[in-house]
Amino acid sequence: MAGVAGSVASRAGGASKVRRVTRDPAWARALLMMLALGFVGLFVVAPLAVVFSEAVRGGLGPFVAAVAHPETWSAIKLSLLVVVLAVPLNIVFGVAAAWAIARFEFRGKGALITLIDLPFAVSPVVSGMIFVLLFGGHGLLGPYLRPMGIKVIFALPGIVLATAFVTFPFVARELIPFWQARGSQDEEAAQVLGAGPWTTLFRVSLPTAKYALLYGVVLSTARALGEFGAVSVVSGHIRGRTNTLPLHVEILYGEYQFQAAFAVASLFALMGIATLGAKWALERKMAADHER
Amino acid sequence: MGALGAALGAGCSAKGDPNEILNVSFDPTRELYAEYNALFAAHWAALGNPTPKVVQSHGGSGKQARAVIDGIDADVVTLALGYDIDVLAERRLVARGWRERLPDRSAPFTSAIVFLVRGGNPKSIRDWDDLARGDVAVITPNPKTSGGARWNYLAAWGYELRRSGGDEAKAQAFVEVMFRRVPVLDSGARAATTTFVERKIGDVLIAWESEAMLAAKKLSAGSVEIVTPPTSIAAEPPVAVVDAIVDYRGTRGLAEAYLQRLWEDDAQRLGAKHFYRPRGAGAAPEGMFRSIELFTIDEIGGGWQQAQPKHFADGGIFDRIYEDR
Amino acid sequence: MSRPSHNLPGFRLSLGLTLTYLSILVLLPLAMIPLKAADLGGDALLRAMTSPRAIASYKLTFGASLGAATVNAFFGVIVAWVLVRYDFRGKRVLDALVDLPFALPTAVGGLALTALYAKNGWLGAPLERLGIEVAFQPLGVAAALTFVGLPFVVRTVQPVLEDLDPEMEEAAAMLGASRLLTFRRIVLPVLLPAITTGFALAFARAVGEYGSVVFISGNMPMKTEITPLLIMTKLEQYDYAGATALAMVMLAVSFTLLLLINRLQLRLGRAKAQG
Structure with a gap:
């Protein structure tokens, strides 16, 4: 995460100065290329090939039928709704957290960054469980919410909370290194010129960081769409109501509808590829902006 | 925060529709209940009731029982083993004597x-x-x-x-x-x-x-x-009405009728169609199940x-x- | 890089908002773990944390994660090197593929890897002839964890490599140092913090992984049972306290690890700012 973040920050920071001053011998080049391609081939391309080949094994007809099935659509709609609710929460938080961390020195900053990172390292099983412990019928808050008619787990709010939890770090983690690297001269200048704090934020700070922000959003969205473990614990698996897209894949697989399962799974791969295309475009744009 | 409020608001549906019940079931019964729900809805409507809606949830039997304990609004449970319903009875979600409320120790098929x-x-x-x-x-x-x-x-x-x-x-x-x-x-x-x-x-x-x-x-x-x-x-996969939920939601009549109907001939035939051994004699084609x-x-x-x-x-x-x- | 300034507005608001949101969404839910585990009481808690099953699962979980992170550290550097230093057709594609494990739901990754590495799979069949079994063995767990941790080392090393000033390498080459010596003495020390960070991230991600592993591990108690699965087993028996006991061990490890990475990064950041 910090790494993914780093790539945006530093590329924006002028990484295009790759000069060919030092060359590796031809044999080393060949060897390293082989190792790199072999590794990615073995662990990324091969599984991806399995997904796509299984998805079209019985022809395109069943593929289209699986993707167009009403239950698939309701799962897609739910997954998108969850993204639309969870990601903006994390944008607001991410901007606030990055502002505090990148622009000010205070005690306990290291601990704060670590706490922001923590959801990333928590097992999805645990991420789901803690919300059950909190909002479940025998949980800490559940028994009080219940008489008020508020359902959290086994309903949309629980899925949104679990998703917001697992995607919590991404926006903040993209913005922090960017703003740190960028420095605060622009904002200070704006202040001197009499701009109010919100004007500074919306007219100066965010526009300069728009690509880092956007990349954080892209990562959060990808992770939110794909989250399986945590959502599986809080969803309740109610057909047509609380089944997200990854859960739907599992259901199809469990019903021996292997082709349909992989067809829906291939949607993720396609979305992933589209996301990565968007990211690539962003980086090019960023590099171009930087050179200007 | 506003979005969170909106999300919480969306979860507010206090008791829900009294003409809709949720059947929390174990994994392999999906096709069976998809067909049975249609059968039951037609039967219930024919008795002069509004057409009911039965919503399904499927998962591992233990996981499903846990979901009921943790607060999923299951009107009925149809699980893989009696222990998972006993656990609900221990927590007073289902009445103690649930097994005797329906015929055949509450397992409509075996x-x-x-x-x-x-x-x-x-x-x-x-x-x-x-x-x-x-x-x-x-x-x-x-x-x-x-x-x-x-x-x-x-x-x-x-x-x-x-x-x-x-x-x-x-x-x-x-x-x-x-x-x-x-x-x-x-x-x-x-x-x-x-x-x-x-x-x-x-x-x-x-x-x-x-x-x-x-x-x-x-x-x-x-x-x-x-x-x-x-x-x-x-193997006797049992069924039970979740008393705490149906009394809270006011769906007892519908939920009880839903389960009782599983012992009728057409439902038993449906069970056999999905490879469960029916209780009723003659519901399965001759020779379908080896003795x-x-x-x-x-x-x-x-x-x-x-x-x-x-x-x-x-x-x-x-x-x-x-x-x- | 300029020093953070206190002239800017919004410190209280932004920090207040951050702490509030963090408390509601992360700290309060996570606090449920020690809270629930305390139900057990000291002795039973310790016993749940150190039962032979639990110990065996830690060994597998941490061992396989360590193995996967090591493989990722080694190959991650090579992939990053190739991506930064070489020009070739399809470089963009390779670059994009690195992030894919991040976008694919882990369960899908697990299903695909199992199909691939099972005895009758594309890769499992030839490997079996060599006497290597992957699926349903600890090696399969490591393979799945390598998949989920793949992006991290590449993505931490890549930007550092791009920023690396080639003059040092040039100088070393002119002084007659071999390419390998230059790499070891000049490049590697600069990359090492990034490699460590990537390694730790890949490790932290692997330790908690569940979705992809259950399909490929075979789930044999004492042999291929990972700690998150053991937590699931506890939940299955309505044993929330026991589940949180194991969750606490995992949480403590993750937290310590992340704290160390962030300390390292902050120190490096400061060193860079001063330099």
């Missing part, structure tokens, strides 16, 4: 635990003692994570217990020998079937008859075949209340198979 073997039965597996042979690798899901698989384990236990005239030490030794030769313990029944049929691991899969027949029909026909042992346990001598869990271990802690709790007999090496 299934037998049978074997799925490779085509032509190359290892000539006929009966339970073949599963303890040195050259046979058995596939079964993990009974600790799969409720359905607890029946598999108890079938093996019960076979040896009955054969040895009630010698528990022998029964224990038998399941130990068998389970130590299991190469993969999947977390659920369908995953185990996939391991056996698609990944081609193991010589025999222990499965519910309903699941074995479905797998033989749906997956690579001819490459596997069903072997029905002379004796086995009767088998079935024993119940009450006969071999005094019911789930005793069997569960003894065999499947942490440190129970099943755990000791793996920990005492």
Whole structure:
């Protein structure tokens, strides 16, 4: 995460100065290329090939039928709704957290960054469980919410909370290194010129960081769409109501509808590829902006 | 924060529609209940009621029971084993005497635990003692994570217990020998079937008859075949109304009618269509289910209340198979 | 890089908002773990944390994660090197593929890897002839964890490599140092913090992974049972306290690890700012 973040920050920071001053011998080049391609081939391309080949094994007809099935659509709609609710929460938080961390020195900053990172390292099983412990019928808050008619787990709010939890770090983690690297001269200048704090934020700070922000959003969205473990614990698996897209894949697989399962799974791969295309475009744009 | 409020607001639907019930069920019953729900809705409407809507949730039996404990609004539960409903009764969600409220210990259908073997039965597996042979690798899901698989384990236990005239030490030794030769313990029944049929691991899969027949029909026909042992346990997947929920939501009448109707002829025929052994005579086509001598869990271990802690709790007999090496 | 300034507005608001949101969404839910585990009481808690099953699962979980992170550290550097230093057709594609494990739901990754590495799979069949079994073995767990952790080392090393000033390498080459010596003495020390960070991230991600592993591990108690699966097993028995006991061990490890990475990064950041 910090790494993914780093790539945006530093590329924006002028990484295009790759000069060919030092060359590796031809044999080393060949060897390293082989190792790199072999590794990615073995662990990324091969599984991806399995997904796509299984998805079209019985022809395109069943593929289209699986993707167009009403239950698939309701799962897609739910997954998108969850993204639309969870990601903006994390944008607001991410901007606030990055502002505090990148622009000010205070005690306990290291601990704060670590706490922001923590959801990333928590097992999805645990991420789901803690919300059950909190909002479940025998949980800490559940028994009080219940008489008020508020359902959290086994309903949309629980899925949104679990998703917001697992995607919590991404926006903040993209913005922090960017703003740190960028420095605060622009904002200070704006202040001197009499701009109010919100004007500074919306007219100066965010526009300069728009690509880092956007990349954080892209990562959060990808992770939110794909989250399986945590959502599986809080969803309740109610057909047509609380089944997200990854859960739907599992259901199809469990019903021996292997082709349909992989067809829906291939949607993720396609979305992933589209996301990565968007990211690539962003980086090019960023590099171009930087050179200007 | 506003979005969070909106999300919380969306979850507010206090008691919901009294003409809609949620059936929280275990994994393999999806097709059965999809058809039964249509059948029941037509029947209920014909009695002059508004057409009801039955919503389904499917998952591992234990996981589903846990969801009910943790607050999913299940009007009825239709699970893989009585223990998972007993757990609800312990927490006062279901009345204590739930088992006696409906016929047949509240299980509208049964299934037998049978074997799925490779085509032509190359290892000539006929009966339970073949599963303890040195050259046979058995596939079964993990009974600790799969409720359905607890029946598999108890079938093996019960076979040896009955054969040895009630010698528990022998029964224990038998399941130990068998389970130590299991190469993969999947977390659920369908995953185990996939391991056996698609990944081609193991010589025999222990499965519910309903699941074995479905797998033989749906997956690579001819490459596997069903072997029905002379004796086995009767798997009884029970159903119950969740009293705490139906009284809160005001859906008791609808929920009770929904479950009672499972014993009617057309519902029983539907059960047979989905490979469950019906209770009613004549609901299944002649010869569909091979005859088998079935024993119940009450006969071999005094019911789930005793069997569960003894065999499947942490440190129970099943755990000791793996920990005492 | 300029020093953070206190002239800017919004410190209280932004920090207040951060702490509030963090408390509601992360700290309060996570506090449920020690809270629930305390139900057990000291002795039982310790016993749940150190049962033979639990110990065996830690060994597998941490061992396989360590193995996967090591493989990722080694190959991650090579992939990053190739991506930064070489020009070739399809470089963009390779670059994009690195992030894919991040976008694919882990369960899908697990299903695909199992199909691939099972005895009758595309890769499992030839490997079996060599006497190597992957699926349903600890090696399969490591393979799945390598998949989920793949992006991290590449993505931490890549930007550092891009920023690396080639003059040092040039100088070393002119002084007659071999390419390998230059790499070891000049490049590697600069990359090392990034490699460590990537390694730790891949490790932290792998330790908690569940979705992809359950399909490929075979879930044999004492042999291929990972700690998150053991937590699931506890939940299955309505044993929330026991589940949280194991969750606490995992949480403590993750937290310590992340704290160390962030300390390292902050120190490096400061060193860079001063330099």
